[in-house]
Amino acid sequence: MSKLKIALQKKGRLSEKSILLLEECGIKFPNGGAKLITGSTNFPIEILFLRDDDIPQYVEQGVADVGIIGENVFLESRKNIRIVEKLGFSACRLSLAVPKEISYSGLEFFNNKRIATSYPNLLSDYCQKNNLNVTIEVISGSVEISTGIGLADGICDIVSSGSTLLSNGLKEVEKVMNSQAVLVSSENLEADKQRILEKLLFRIRSVQRAKENKYILLNTPNDKLEQITKILPGMNSPTILPLAKPGWSSLHSVISEDKFWDIITELKEAGAEGILVIPIEKMIL
Ligand code: PRT
Ligand code: ZN
Numbered sequence: 151m152s153k154l155k156i157a158l159q160k161k162g163r164l165s166e167k168s169i170l171l172l173e174e175c176g177i178k179f180p181n182g183g184a185k186l187i188t189g190s191t192n193f194p195i196e197i198l199f200l201r202d203d204d205i206p207q208y209v210e211q212g213v214a215d216v217g218i219i220g221e222n223v224f225l226e227s228r229k230n231i232r233i234v235e236k237l238g239f240s241a242c243r244l245s246l247a248v249p250k251e252i253s254y255s256g257l258e259f260f261n262n263k264r265i266a267t268s269y270p271n272l273l274s275d276y277c278q279k280n281n282l283n284v285t286i287e288v289i290s291g292s293v294e295i296s297t298g299i300g301l302a303d304g305i306c307d308i309v310s311s312g313s314t315l316l317s318n319g320l321k322e323v324e325k326v327m328n329s330q331a332v333l334v335s336s337e338n339l340e341a342d343k344q345r346i347l348e349k350l351l352f353r354i355r356s357v358q359r360a361k362e363n364k365y366i367l368l369n370t371p372n373d374k375l376e377q378i379t380k381i382l383p384g385m386n387s388p389t390i391l392p393l394a395k396p397g398w399s400s401l402h403s404v405i406s407e408d409k410f411w412d413i414i415t416e417l418k419e420a421g422a423e424g425i426l427v428i429p430i431e432k433m434i435l
Contacts, residue, residue: 151194151342152194152340152342152343152346153189153194153195153196153346154194154195154196154215154216154343154346154347154350155195155196155197155198155213155214155215155216156172156195156196156197156198156214156215156216156217156218157197157198157199157200157205157208157209157213157214157216157217157218158197158198158199158200158217158218159199159200159201159202159205159218159219160186160199160200160201162202163240164202164218164219164220164239164240164331167239167240167331168218168331169181171218171237171239171354171357172195172197174357175193175350175353175354175357176192176193176353177190177192177193177195177353178190178191178192178193179191179195179197185199186198186199186200187199193349193350194346195346195350198213198214200214200217202219202220202223203223203227205217205218205219205223205334206219206223206224206227206229206231206334207227207229209229209231209334209335209336210229210230210231210336212336214336215335215336215339215343215347216234216333216334216335216336216347216350217333217334218237218331218332218333218334219331219332219334220240220242220308220329220330220331220332221233221236221327221328221329221330221331221332222242222244222269222272222308222327222329224332224334225271225272225327226269226270226271226272228271230337231334231335231336231337232334232335232337233332233333233334234333234334234335234347234351235332235333235351235354235355236330236331236332237330237331237332237333237354237358238330238331238358238361239330239331240329240330240331241310241328241329241330242308242309242310242328242329242330243308243309243310243325243326243327243328243329244269244272244306244307244308244309244325244326244327244329245306245307245308245309245322245323245324245325245326246260246265246304246305246306246322246323246324246325246326247294247304247305247306247307247309247315247320247321247322247323248297248303248304248305248320248321248323249297249298249319249320249321250319250320250321251319252321254321254323257280257282257324258282259304259323260277260282260284260303260304261282261283261284262283262284263284263285263302263303263304264284264285264286264287264301264302264303264304265284265285265286265287265302265303265304265305265306266287266288266289266293266296266297266301266302266304266305266306267286267287267288267289267293267305267306267307268288268289268290268291268293268307269306269307269326270286270288272306272326272327273286273306273326274286276306276326276327287301287302289301293305293306293307294307294314294315294318294320295318297320298318298319304323305320306326308329309322333351333354335347356432356433356434357432359433359435360429360430360431360432360433361407362406362407362408363404363405363406363407363430363433364404364405364406364407364410364427364428364429364430365402365403365404365427365428365429365430366382366402366403366404366405366425366426366427366428367400367401367402367424367425367426367428368400368401368417368422368423368424368425368426369393369398369399369400369401369422369423369424370398370399370401370421370422370423371397371398371421372397372398372399373397374420374421374422375390375399375401377420377421378401378417378420378421378422379401381413381416381417381420382401382403382405382413382417383405383409388401388402388403389401389402389403390402401422404430404433410427414427
């Protein structure tokens with residue numbers, strides 16, 4: 151029986167969360183060690199641990215069938231592969247930054263300047279789109295020191311908290327793109343591998359959905375039931391159970407994480423009591 155080969159970053163910012171995602175999908179595999187390739191004991195998958203920059207090429211060539219990389223690496227690679235799912239973790243942005251003492255007045259600042267980056271393709275697309283004429287200095291690491299050593303006038307690099315820029319005397323002035331971890335796949339998977347990928351995707355989506363939602367239980371006097379039910383946009387309609395206390399009901403529903411605090415306030419104001427909010431492990435629609 152064939153197995154789906156998935157490439158994960160061996161060591162770096164994506165590694166831990168990629169492995170966690172597979173584990174949350176119920177996929178078991180021996181952990182740790184210096185192994186470059188490992189199989190799962192309960193899912194038809196084989197895991198290859200690689201440098202993230204090599205993953206697009208390996209997926210394009212079919213050495214791996216799918217992989218988890220940053221969207222930035224996917225777009226920079228210009229390989230013939232496709233995104234099958236955005237995974238929501240390792241969020242960051244690719245930005246332009248300049249020394250903090252520069253009084254930056256707009257994009258035209260970069261005209262006829264040198265920008266250091268590890269993302270020459272993404273930067274050159276961005277400059278073309280904005281009619282900027284720049285010299286791109288390609289370097290593979292420590293981009294943030296390149297203005298200080300006189301290599302460039304500005305940099306184009308990944309930013310997450312912004313503290314690296316700050317500690318190197320730089321300020322972020324333009325955002326080139328947002329990025330997050332994505333699952334990429336080869337363009338033409340064999341039918342049986344495609345079926346395994348569908349199974350994996352089904353599990354990933356159930357895990358993601360569960361993270362975006364919470365299970366909520368609350369008690370309400372029956373005369374407030376109608377009003378409170380209206381506040382709760384559940385998966386379907388909420389479950390209502392009578393409490394032992396006469397005239398009261400218990401109401402169960404699912405709410406989305408981002409509406410959570412607004413809804414809680416509304417519920418309390420409407421008379422809900424004993425509100426419990428519980429994480430959901432898997433959510434199958
Ligand atoms: O060894 P390998 O080649 O596999 O790893 P790598 O060093 O090339 O990549 P790694 O592990 O640093 O990043 C993998 C992916 O994580 C990237 O392609 C991004 O999609 C994503 N990601 C998320 C980040 C960051 N956040 C991040 N903060 N990638 C890099 N950084 C670096 C950035 O380059 C800068 O040096 O962190 C610094 C900025 O961070 P802040 O928090 O100080 O702003
Ligand atoms: Zn890398």
